[in-house]
Structure formats: structure tokens, C-alpha cells
Amino acid sequence: MKKIFNYLNPIERLGNNEYSFIFPLVANVALCILSEVYSYGIVHDPMAVGTYIIFINVAFIIYFSFRDGISGGIISTIITVLYYFYIIYNRPYDKTQIATGIDTALSIGVIYILLAIIIGWLKQTIDKLIGREANEKLWLQLILQQLAVGVIITDNKGRVLQTNNQLENILGIKLPSGYILGKDKHLIRRSSTNIPFFAKQSSIYQALKAHKSIIRKEFAMRRNDGKDIFVQVDSSVIRNKNNRIVAAASIISDITQEKELERQKDDFLSMASHELKTPITSLKMFIDLQTQQLKENDATKAVYYNERIRDQANRLKELTNDLLDVSRIQTNKLGLKTEDFDIAEVIHDIVESIQGTTKAHKIIIKNTKKQIVKADRYRIYQVLVNLLSNAIKYSPRGKKIFVQINKDKNSIVVSVQDFGIGISKSQQERIFDRLYQVSEPRERTYPGLGLGLYISKEIVERHKGNLWVESQKGKGSTFFFSLPL
């Protein structure tokens, strides 16, 4: 029923530029037939077709030009005028009446045509305007959907009019249609307490209430899938020409990664200060002790303290070198000085000096064959020292550490295997990130800045090689790095 009504209602068809040709034709012919049936069949008077038909014809012409544009009006006019001619010749009129009839029919026809053109043209212009507006709306929609930020647009009461896909991606939910921000239950939970925000905490609601934009509001949220996210919301009120608020819009950006980085940097600063403070405190303590011993003339003890001072100074040097390397990597200034050298020999040197630092571990080189590589000797040395120190550091209960060189067609692969604490699958990719450490800084058991593997990976990759790990939590880890031949 509604379909039929919509089909017949010209207002419903505004903006729809499908103009029918058949419908006005059929309707007007049907009107003529009905009129003939009426005069011959019902009132039995052929002259009964009188002025009433003119009114009906005018109504039809107006209707069809408004429904089907100029063509609809013209079709109706042609059929009407043809019908008039049919009546003039069909009815028993004399010659003078016929001549007057033809004149009248033609004059009325001209008026009808003008009516059809004016109304039809109006209808077609309205259709075009509506069409253009719809196109612009569609175009805006398309842009809105593809924006990289989430968008909510509401009316001035906070009722959601429009959102985009990115909003759903960020929040993990779709706002139901007709949802009112600031009034309906807030659909997002806080990450700290896991309870929903107050409806009135909605940024759009506050902007609408305060009559001004509210920018850079940050929210820590917990999505329904349990993921904690940080979002930044910028809400603005939108005014019309008369400065009246007619709508509001929010832009929602996912800043979880930036926040995580910020947190890592804060942790790093506190860790770096802690790491640097430890050797400085020891240095001070050993210098005091040594001064005491020098006063007491105990050379053996003084030498012992001197050596500890040297160790702590070295530790400080390592820490500052790491920090410098990171800054070199960041500014792309970590250059390589490549030369040909025997990597087996470098491994022997390192193992000998590192073995000297631990009695609990036994470092075993499995393959000692000479192996010439073209690389930066100092940087490869640094990678090996880092892997071996980690192997010792992360196997606190001692045991064996194996170092091995393998050669395949295009590269040599060096591996360092320990039987320490191991690394869970989920952490294995992240340990190569800058500042990443498996344990939380607050509960740290192992010293370090979380920079060693990041620097090592950069060094190896700059040699066009690769650094990776195979590990099982609780069983130990094997770190591998390859260098192209």
C-alpha cells in the first residue's frame, strides 16, 4: 500500500529523476475512455462531456508535469488535445461550431503546454538541486569514512547523527542509532576501575554545555574485548550563521602507542639514573677505602680497590657508550668500518676475557675453525659481548654456555646458547625493541637498560645480516646472528 502511495505521490518522488513515459500516457488515455463511457454508457448523452472534463484535464497536466517533469506534462497535453479533436469531429456539430471548437482546442492546448513546461521545469530543477546535495553528502560521507581518526557528529542535544568506521575500530563498539551522549549510559569503561564512565563525562556533552570547544581530553579506556587503550578526544561545537549552536563534533584519536612510548621513556629515565648511580656510588666508596688503605700503607688492599674502581669506571663507560650508540642509531650516524678478519679468533678473545668474569659459568666454543668475514670488527665484538653477557646475566644459576659458528651457502651464523631463565614466546619479538625489558622496572632483578639487543640488532642489520632468538621459558635461550659472506 505504502509502495503504491509513494509511486503516486509526486512529493515522495522529488529528487528522483526517473520520469515515466508510460504512466501519463496510460492514465490520460484511460481518462478519455472513461469520459466516453460516462457520456455514452451512463448518461446516454454524447454532449454530456462538458466543462468538467477541462478541470480534470488541467488537474492531470499539473499532476503529471509535477510527477514526471516536462515530458509527463506534454504527453498529458497531447492526449488531451487529441481527445478534444476527437470530440469535435465525433459529435453532431455544424461547421461553424467545428471551426470554433478547433480554435478553442488549440488555444487551450497552448495554455496547457505552457503550464506543463513551467511546472515540469520547476520539478526538474528541484530534482537537480536535491541530487546535487545528495551527491555532496555522499562525497562527504566517503571522506568521513576514510579518515584515520574516529569521528562523532551529534545534534545540539548530543544525539548521534553520524560516526565513521575508524571510531568503531578504536572503541570496538558501534554507537546505537539515536544514542544521546551525555544522557544515555556511557558505553565505555575506565581501564583503572573497569566501571563505565559517567554519561556526563562525555566530551561532546561538556562542550555543548560549556558552549565552547574542549580539546585534548585524554581517557584511559577498557574495551569490551579487554584491551586497554588511551584515546584523545577533541570536541567542538558547531554554530550556524546566527551564532546558534546547531551541532557538535568529536575527533577521537588512538594514542595508546604514544602513551606506551612515553611510559617507556619515563621508566628508562628512572632506570638510567639508577644504573648510573650504582657504579658512581661504588666508585666513591672504593676511592674512600683506597685513601684509607694508602694512609695505612696497605698496598695489596689499595691495588684491590684500584681494580674495583677500574671495573666500575668501565661499567660507566659501557653505559654511556650504549646511550651514545642509541643516539647514533636514531640520528643514522652509526657508521661501519669494515675489514676482513677471522671471527673465530674474535670469539676466542671475547670468551677468554668474559670467562674471567665468572666462575659459575663454563663458556664452551663448539667450532673453532677459522672463518674470515668482512665486517666492522669492533661492532661485531660489541654484539658478541652483549650476547655473552646476557647469557651469563640471565642464567643466574650458572651452567654451560655454548658458542658456535656455522657456515651455509651465503652466510655464517654465530649462536650463543644458554640454559638460563629463557624467554616466553610472546616476549621474543619485543626484546629487540628499544628500552624493552621482560621484567617490569618496578620488580627488576637484573640490571641493564634494555638497549643491548636493540643496538646489536641494528649493528647486525647494518651488515645486512639478521639477529634472532629461539627460546623456551625456564629452559634457556639461543641467540643467533648471521653475516652475509
Ligand code: ADP
Ligand atoms: P638488558 O639486558 O640491558 O635488559 P637487552 O636489550 O640486552 O637489555 O635485553 C632485553 C631483554 O631481553 C632483557 O631485559 C631480558 O629480559 C631479555 N633477554 C636478553 N637476553 C636474554 C637471555 N639470554 N635469556 C633470557 N632473557 C634475555
